Amino acid sequence: MNPLGMVAGALPVLDPWRCNLCGWCIAICPTECLQISRLGPWLARPLDCLACAACAQVCPEKALHMDEFTVEDPPPSDSQTSQEHPDPIAH
Ligand code: SF4
Ligand code: SF4
Numbered sequence: 001m002n003p004l005g006m007v008a009g010a011l012p013v014l015d016p017w018r019c020n021l022c023g024w025c026i027a028i029c030p031t032e033c034l035q036i037s038r039l040g041p042w043l044a045r046p047l048d049c050l051a052c053a054a055c056a057q058v059c060p061e062k063a064l065h066m067d068e069f070t071v072e073d074p075p076p077s078d079s080q081t082s083q084e085h086p087d088p089i090a091h
Contacts (some may be wrong), residue, residue, distance in 0.1 A: 007013060010051045010066040016040050018063035031032035 002037035011026075011035070026034050026041055033048035034041045034055060040063065041050060056064040 004074075010053075011043060011046055011049055012041075012053070012055050012064045012066040013067040014042070015042050015063050015065075018061040020061055022060065024058045024060065026059045028054045031058065 009035065016039055021036070021038075021040060023036055023041075026036050031048040031050060032083040033043060035044040036042075041055070046054075051066065053066050056066055
């Protein structure tokens with residue numbers, strides 16, 4: 001659940017080939033649910049995402065887009081996302 005008590009209907013998805021690691025998307029996110037690694041931003045806490053699309057709109061490289069999902073095709077949980085993302089410090 002995000003702070004509004006709602007599950008967002010869309011989440012940002014990164015095209016890592018476009019990202020220049022400027023960090024603007026991290027800075028503008030109102031819930032600080034994005035974190036940055038050497039590969040670019042990743043959604044560390046997807047349940048906190050408001051689907052506001054501010055991160056995608058501010059990106060100068062159009063490296064982020066909002067991917068809609070349905071209840072039948074839910075996003076991964078916070079713990080699943082954290083386990084699947086590579087540790088940026090370990091590499
Ligand atoms: S859609 Fe909004 S809340 Fe979600 S990661 Fe982007 S800026 Fe943050
Ligand atoms: S704003 Fe765009 S280019 Fe900058 S770090 Fe975020 S995704 Fe990468």
